[in-house]
Amino acid sequence: MKQLVLAVMALGMVLTGAAHGSEKLDNPGGTGGIESLRGATQLEETRPADPMKRFPRDQGVIDSDYVYQPPLIPHTVRNYEVSLNANKCLACHSWKNANEMGATKISVTHYQSPREGQVLSDVSPSRYFCLQCHVPQADAKPLVENNFKRVDSLN
Numbered sequence: 001m002k003q004l005v006l007a008v009m010a011l012g013m014v015l016t017g018a019a020h021g022s023e024k025l026d027n028p029g030g031t032g033g034i035e036s037l038r039g040a041t042q043l044e045e046t047r048p049a050d051p052m053k054r055f056p057r058d059q060g061v062i063d064s065d066y067v068y069q070p071p072l073i074p075h076t077v078r079n080y081e082v083s084l085n086a087n088k089c090l091a092c093h094s095w096k097n098a099n100e101m102g103a104t105k106i107s108v109t110h111y112q113s114p115r116e117g118q119v120l121s122d123v124s125p126s127r128y129f130c131l132q133c134h135v136p137q138a139d140a141k142p143l144v145e146n147n148f149k150r151v152d153s154l155n
């Protein structure tokens with residue numbers, strides 16, 4: 001009798017185990033259970049948007065950490081259009097407008113052709129999409145822990 005009970009229990013465990021297994025196989029979730037740096041999000045779920053980052057105004061431009069770093073943007077860039085038709089950044093930062101707008105001029109490198117370094121008469125196409133390189137400074141936590149240190153020459 002005891003043996004029979006044990007056998008039934010064992011069979012039961014095998015069956016529930018199998019059921020669990022196949023459930024996983026049938027529906028592993030849209031991402032197959034893989035997590036990104038921002039955590040796990042199944043494709044079929046709509047995750048709430050992250051809260052908007054705040055761009056504090058009063059902190060000035062944060063110092064660079066390495067030579068030739070594109071400076072961070074110390075102001076908000078919401079609704080600033082940068083497209084084929086318009087470049088809002090240049091309305092303040094171009095050599096023509098910077099003085100009047102009290103903004104930093106884009107440096108001469110932004111007028112150089114990337115390959116031969118010739119100085120062009122207008123902003124180089126390779127520098128047109130400002131936000132490729134410049135990002136607004138925010139109190140953003142690093143996604144990956146790291147021990148990056150500022151280069152000596154800037155310390």
Ligand code: HEC
Nearest residue numbers: 061071072073074075077080088089092102103104130134
């Ligand atoms: C309305 C005018 C205006 C517009 C538009 C504007 N900026 Fe600025 N920007 C400024 C001013 C003024 C400063 C100087 C710091 C300050 O007062 O916030 C500045 C500072 C900066 C700096 C820091 C420069 C330094 O001194 O190191 C960067 C980088 C920058 N802006 C990039 C951008 C980018 C990219 C855009 C477009 C997405 C943009 N700005 C649009 C006015 C503007």
Ligand code: HEC
Nearest residue numbers: 068069070089093104105106107109126127128129130133
């Ligand atoms: C390919 C990357 C890249 C793009 C695109 C780019 N920049 Fe820069 N920017 C840099 C780097 C690197 C520096 C710092 C070294 C230098 O001055 O060239 C810089 C410097 C600046 C500075 C500070 C200049 C100074 O004298 O301190 C301003 C302001 C600026 N950029 C604005 C802009 C604006 C506005 C745009 C879009 C029209 C733009 N940048 C596009 C890389 C870029």
